[in-house]
Amino acid sequence: MSSQPHTEVHEAHGEHESMSRGKIWQVFFILLGITAIEFFIALYMVPNHHIGINIANPIYIILTLAKAFYIVAYFMHLKFEKVGLIYSIAVPVIFIVGLILVLTNESHHWVDLR
């Protein structure tokens, strides 16, 4: 009995949490800033031997995942959807992680075959 009004309140609340123009530009500047950091590392820090490529590569990947989070959560609005939808989309990504692990492992065997 009580959950019906509660759901409606939640939906109205969710509408309020929708992206405002200020928030859109904030996310844009975050994305731009992360990209600028990537360029700074690629064009200045690595060529001048401040950091090695072994350190730079994991940093690139972490920054890329951060950008992916901001695009999916805010631009694609997934953060403000129902939790069921969030998990339906986010959990299957584990298959991609699985494929990364399998093929990374496989590629080590390819080295031995060469």
Add this chain to the structure above:
Amino acid sequence: MSTTAVTSPIDEVKTTPWAGGRSPFSVEYGKMMMWFFLLSDAFTFSSLLIAYGALRFSSTAWPAADHIFQSVPLTSIEHGAPLVFVGLMTFILIMSSVTMVLGVEAGHRGSRKEVAWWMIATVIGGFMFLGCQALEWSHLFHEGFGWGKIPHDIKEFFPEGTTESAVYTQQFSNLFFTITGFHGFHVFTGVIINIIILINVLLGTYDRRGTYGMVEKVGLYWHFVDLVWVFVFTFFYLV
């Protein structure tokens, strides 16, 4: 549900989001299906990128991105400007993602004029990105790259101290054109869909329908294209 004071436990159960009669995710059918389509598309793109990663991991030498991509098409800069042109492409695509989400936001307010302007900006951004990609591709074709083709002199693409390899250069070339080509095809499809939506916005279809939900759905697709580019950019140009 009965409005009498006595409520049986079975009626309580039927009020939960998963009891049927409405979408438990409280999104439209089309939007949910767009999400699942994008999930499947993410699998396709990650299969391509992971295959690229596996081949690259198992290689003994790989052509360096900042040795291959160091020209700026349409200018006289042929060498010494690594990542500049792709940086411009990345900026264009992020920017068109922003105009798209601003269009979705205007749609929530039901402002047809604003949605139309933001959609026009998004379509222009998409065409600019495709134009940049066409320039970059034709530049690489002129250098001798292509599917099954590499330049004669490949020494310059390998960092000093590594042995050059025609096999790995060929693998790089095939994977580059396949993956950026598949992404470019998505951008092209996205631009076409955006134009269709723009025409419908101008015709007032969504005003009659009372919802700008379609703008939101194609917006999801457009952001996904941007999302894929973020990964392509990292794994082809940075790493």
